Amino acid sequence: MNAKTLLILLLLASATAFALVCVLLSRGRAPSTCQPRPPEPGGADDGRSLVFADLTPAEMAQVVRYLRGSLGVRLADASRAAPSDSCIASVDLHVPAKAEVLRFLDEGGARPPREALAVLYFGNQPDPNVTEYVVGPLPGPAYHRDVTVQKYGGKVPYHRRPVTGKEYADINALIQRELGKAPRFLAACCESDGTDLAVLTTAPRGFKSGDRMTWFVLFHGVAGTGYYLSPVGLEVLVEHRDLHVSRWRLHQVFYNGRYFAGTRDVEDAFAAGSLEVVRIAKPQADTVLGSMRPRHPPGPPGPLQYEPQGPRYSVRDNRVTFQGWSIAFGMNPNSGPRLFDIRYRGKRIVYELSLQEALALYGSNCPGGMSTRYLDGSFGIGRFAYELVRGLDCPYTATYVDRHYLAESDAPKTNQNSLCIFEHDAALPLRRHFSDSQSFYYGGLRKTTLVIRAISTLINYDYIWDFMFHGSGAVEVRVHATGYISSSFLHGRGTDYGNRVGPHTLGTMHLHHIHYKVDLDVGGRLNSLETQDMGYELVKDPWSAQNPIERLYLRRRRLEREDEAAFRLNAPMPRYLSFASPTPNKWGHPRSYRIQIASAAGEHLPASSPMERAISWGRYQLAVTRRKEEEPSSTSIYNQNDPWTPTVAFADFIDNETITNEDLVAWISVGFLHVPHAEDVPNTVTVGNGVGFFLRPYNYFDEDPSVDVPNGVYFSSDQDTGACGANPLACLPSTAACAPHLPPFRYGGFLNL
Numbered sequence: 141m142n143a144k145t146l147l148i149l150l151l152l153a154s155a156t157a158f159a160l161v162c163v164l165l166s167r168g169r170a171p172s173t174c175q176p177r178p179p180e181p182g183g184a185d186d187g188r189s190l191v192f193a194d195l196t197p198a199e200m201a202q203v204v205r206y207l208r209g210s211l212g213v214r215l216a217d218a219s220r221a222a223p224s225d226s227c228i229a230s231v232d233l234h235v236p237a238k239a240e241v242l243r244f245l246d247e248g249g250a251r252p253p254r255e256a257l258a259v260l261y262f263g264n265q266p267d268p269n270v271t272e273y274v275v276g277p278l279p280g281p282a283y284h285r286d287v288t289v290q291k292y293g294g295k296v297p298y299h300r301r302p303v304t305g306k307e308y309a310d311i312n313a314l315i316q317r318e319l320g321k322a323p324r325f326l327a328a329c330c331e332s333d334g335t336d337l338a339v340l341t342t343a344p345r346g347f348k349s350g351d352r353m354t355w356f357v358l359f360h361g362v363a364g365t366g367y368y369l370s371p372v373g374l375e376v377l378v379e380h381r382d383l384h385v386s387r388w389r390l391h392q393v394f395y396n397g398r399y400f401a402g403t404r405d406v407e408d409a410f411a412a413g414s415l416e417v418v419r420i421a422k423p424q425a426d427t428v429l430g431s432m433r434p435r436h437p438p439g440p441p442g443p444l445q446y447e448p449q450g451p452r453y454s455v456r457d458n459r460v461t462f463q464g465w466s467i468a469f470g471m472n473p474n475s476g477p478r479l480f481d482i483r484y485r486g487k488r489i490v491y492e493l494s495l496q497e498a499l500a501l502y503g504s505n506c507p508g509g510m511s512t513r514y515l516d517g518s519f520g521i522g523r524f525a526y527e528l529v530r531g532l533d534c535p536y537t538a539t540y541v542d543r544h545y546l547a548e549s550d551a552p553k554t555n556q557n558s559l560c561i562f563e564h565d566a567a568l569p570l571r572r573h574f575s576d577s578q579s580f581y582y583g584g585l586r587k588t589t590l591v592i593r594a595i596s597t598l599i600n601y602d603y604i605w606d607f608m609f610h611g612s613g614a615v616e617v618r619v620h621a622t623g624y625i626s627s628s629f630l631h632g633r634g635t636d637y638g639n640r641v642g643p644h645t646l647g648t649m650h651l652h653h654i655h656y657k658v659d660l661d662v663g664g665r666l667n668s669l670e671t672q673d674m675g676y677e678l679v680k681d682p683w684s685a686q687n688p689i690e691r692l693y694l695r696r697r698r699l700e701r702e703d704e705a706a707f708r709l710n711a712p713m714p715r716y717l718s719f720a721s722p723t724p725n726k727w728g729h730p731r732s733y734r735i736q737i738a739s740a741a742g743e744h745l746p747a748s749s750p751m752e753r754a755i756s757w758g759r760y761q762l763a764v765t766r767r768k769e770e771e772p773s774s775t776s777i778y779n780q781n782d783p784w785t786p787t788v789a790f791a792d793f794i795d796n797e798t799i800t801n802e803d804l805v806a807w808i809s810v811g812f813l814h815v816p817h818a819e820d821v822p823n824t825v826t827v828g829n830g831v832g833f834f835l836r837p838y839n840y841f842d843e844d845p846s847v848d849v850p851n852g853v854y855f856s857s858d859q860d861t862g863a864c865g866a867n868p869l870a871c872l873p874s875t876a877a878c879a880p881h882l883p884p885f886r887y888g889g890f891l892n893l
Contacts, residue, residue, distance in 0.1 A: 174448065174878035189459040189468040191241055192480040195233050195256060197544050197552035199278045203231045203256045204550050206281040218548045221306060224383040229259040231546040232473055234274050237769050238491060245481065253277040261301050263383055268298035292787050299352050299381060300778035300787060302518045304548050310385045311378050312339055315356060318390045322407035330372045331422040338367040342512045344751065349785040352381035353391060357508040362428045366624040368600045369430040369645050369821060372420055373629035375508045394507050397631045420644060429642045430624060430822040445535045445565060448878035452563055453590055455539050460561055462590040463849055465609045469592055471559065473545040474777050476521035477594050477605050484613050489733060492659040495521065497775045498603060499653040499744065499755055503637045506628040509648045516598045518780035523547050525594045527557045527889030533595055537880055538562035556888055559594045570611055570846055580857035585846055600624040604826065611849040613841065618832035619654050622824050625816040639817050647816025651742045655757045655774055658806040659767060663721030663731045665803045669699040669764050670732065671714035703796045705764035709741060713761060718838050722801060729839035736834040737761060741811030754783030756791035758809055765793045767803040774807055808833050
C-alpha cells in the first residue's frame with residue numbers, strides 16, 4: 141500500500157468517526173423544528189394604534205407639572221390631602237373623538253392631538269366641587285379646558301367624589317378612638333383591644349343626595365389570610381361629610397342584632413349585664429376560617445402549556461396581532477380593560493370593546509351587608525389589576541405587560557406584569573368530522589384562541605377579565621369571579637339571607653352584574669339591528685293534502701328604534717340578534733355579526749328604589765343605542781356616593797331614536813346570583829361562576845374563515861396517517877422535544893400596595 145492510498149484511507153476514517161460523533165452528540169437534542177419562527181406579520185400599522193395607547197408615566201408627570209403651574213391654586217398631593225384641600229385625583233388618557241380617529245386611521249387625516257383627562261378635587265374653595273380638565277397636547281402640555289359642564293350638564297358636587305385612601309385612614313383612626321371607649325366589652329366579645337380588628341367599608345353612604353355616612357364592618361384580622369370570613373358582630377356608622385376631619389363622628393353602633401348610639405353605650409350595656417355577648421376567640425393562623433395555605437406538600441406537576449417554536453402572536457406597543465386578528469389594548473384605571481380597533485383580516489369589526497362597571501349587591505340582616513351596593517368602577521377596577529402570577533393566573537410563557545396609572549398621588553405608579561397575552565389550546569376541536577360512509581376520512585382543526593387577560597382584586601373579590609379571539613372570526617368576552625365571599629355575623633334569622641359557613645359566619649347572598657360597551661362597526665360605521673327567531677306554521681302536507689304538518693320557519697325582523705332594541709333583564713329576547721351591514725355577502729345576505737349572551741343575572745334593584753337610576757343599565761340584558769360622543773360611558777365614578785342623583789343615568793341614553801343605518805353601540809349586561817355555601821370557603825371557585833357573551837360572524841364571510849387557519853388536519857383511509865408530511869399530528873413527537881427555556885419565577889405584586 142503506497143503512502144497516497146494510506147492517506148486517503150485515514151481521511152475517510154476520520155470523516156466517518158466525525159460523522160458518528162455528530163450523530164451521538166445530537167441524540168437527545170431538539171430537532172431543527174425547535175428553531176423559533178418569527179410570528180406572522182401583523183400588517184402595516186406604523187404606530188397608528190398608539191392613538192389609543194394609555195398614558196406613559198412621563199406623560200402623566202408632565203400633566204401634573206403643567207396643572208400645578210397653570211391653575212393658580214394650591215394643590216396638595218392627593219395621598220396626603222384632607223377633604224378641605226384641593227388635589228389632582230387622577231390622570232388618564234382622553235380618548236379622541238371617533239370621527240377624528242377614523243379620519244386618521246382610514247382616510248390619511250392628521251393624527252388627533254394626544255390629550256389627558258385630569259380629575260381634580262377642589263375642596264379649598266367657597267363652593268367645593270369636582271372638576272374635569274382635558275390637558276394637551278402631550279408630551280408638552282400647553283392648554284387645558286374644563287369639560288365638566290359639557291360632560292355632566294353642571295359642576296359635580298363635592299360629596300360625590302370617591303373616597304380616598306387618606307379619607308379611609310382618617311376614618312379608621314376615628315373608629316379606633318371610639319373602640320377605645322369599650323375596652324371590657326371588646327375583651328369579652330372578641331379577645332381584642334380593637335387595634336387588631338380589620339375594618340371593611342360598605343357603599344353607598346347614606347339614604348339621600350348629599351349624605352356621606354358609611355357603615356363599617358369589623359372582623360378579626362389574622363396576618364396571611366382573608367379577614368372577610370371572621371366577623372365579630374360589631375358594625376359602626378361613621379358620619380364623614382364635613383370638610384374638617386375633627387368634626388366627623390360615630391353616628392351609630394350595631395352589635396348582635398341591637399343598635400346603640402355609640403361605643404360607650406355598648407360598654408355600659410355590657411357592664412350592666414343587659415347585653416348578650418357572643419364570645420369569639422381570636423383565631424389562630426393555622427386554624428382560621430378561610431386560610432389559603434396549602435395543606436399538603438406539592439405533588440407531581442400538572443400539564444404545562446408552551447409554544448414549541450415561540451409565540452404565534454406578536455405584541456408591539458399597545459397592539460397585538462394573531463392569525464388575522466389585530467387589537468389595540470389598554471386599561472382605564474377606573475373601569476378596567478378597554479380594547480379598540482379590533483380587526484379581522486384587515487377589516488374593522490369593533491371600534492371599542494370596554495368594561496364599564498361591576499356591581500355587587502348584597503343582602504343581610506346586618507346593616508353593613510343589607511345596605512351594600514358596590515359599584516367597583518368608583519374604587520378602581522383597572523387601578524387594582526395587580527401583577528399576575530406566572531404559571532397560575534396565566535400560562536408561564538405568556539407575554540406580560542406593565543400598566544401605569546396616576547390616582548390619589550402626584551407620582552405615577554406601575555402595576556408590572558398586570559396584563560397577559562397568550563395563545564390558549566382549548567383541548568377541543570374548533571370543528572371536526574369523521575366520515576364513515578361513502579368515503580372514509582377525518583378532517584378537523586384544533587381550537588386555539590388568543591387571550592388578553594387582566595385580574596382585578598376589589599376588596600374581597602377577584603374578577604378575571606378575558607377577551608378571546610377565535611380562528612372562526614368570533615370574539616368571546618368572559619368574566620369569572622373568585623376570591624373571598626363577604627360575610628355578616630350570624631344572628632337571628634340570618635339564614636334568610638344566605639348560608640352558614642362558619643361558627644358565627646353568614647355567607648351573604650349577592651348579585652354580580654357586569655356591564656360592557658360594544659361599539660360594533662360591521663362593514664363600516666353604519667349598521668342596522670336585525671333579529672331572527674323560530675316559529676311554527678300549520679300547513680297542509682304538500683304530498684298528502686289531507687294531513688297537516690307543523691312546519692318550522694324563520695321569523696326575520698329589523699328593529700327600527702331604540703325602544704324596540706332595549707331588552708329588559710328577564711324579558712324574552714330573540715335568539716339571533718345581529719348588527720347588519722348594508723353590503724351583502726356572496727349569497728345575498730347582509731354581512732352581520734351576532735351578539736350571543738351567556739348570563740343568569742338577577743334583578744339589579746326594584747324599579748321603586750331611589751338609587752335604581754344610578755344603575756339603570758342593569759335593567760337591560762341588551763340595549764342598542766345610537767353612538768354619541770356625549771354618551772361615552774354607561775355610568776360614572778360619582779354614581780357610587782350619590783346614587784340618588786346620579787351623575788350619569790344610562791336610562792336617559794334610550795330615547796327612541798332611529799337605529800337603521802346608524803353608528804350603533806350595544807350595551808351588554810351579564811351576571812349571576814351567588815348564594816354562598818360551604819364550598820365557597822376558603823375561596824369561591826371559578827367553576828360555574830363565569831358569564832359573558834360572544835360576537836359571532838353571521839353571514840359576514842362567504843364561508844368559515846378558519847379554513848385559512850394553519851395547522852388544519854385531514855387524512856383519508858388510503859394514506860399513511862403516521863407520516864409527518866401527510867398528517868401534522870404525526871409531527872408532534874419530534875415537536876414535543878422542543879422544551880421551552882422558562883424564565884426564573886419572580887413576583888413584585890406587593891410593591892404598590
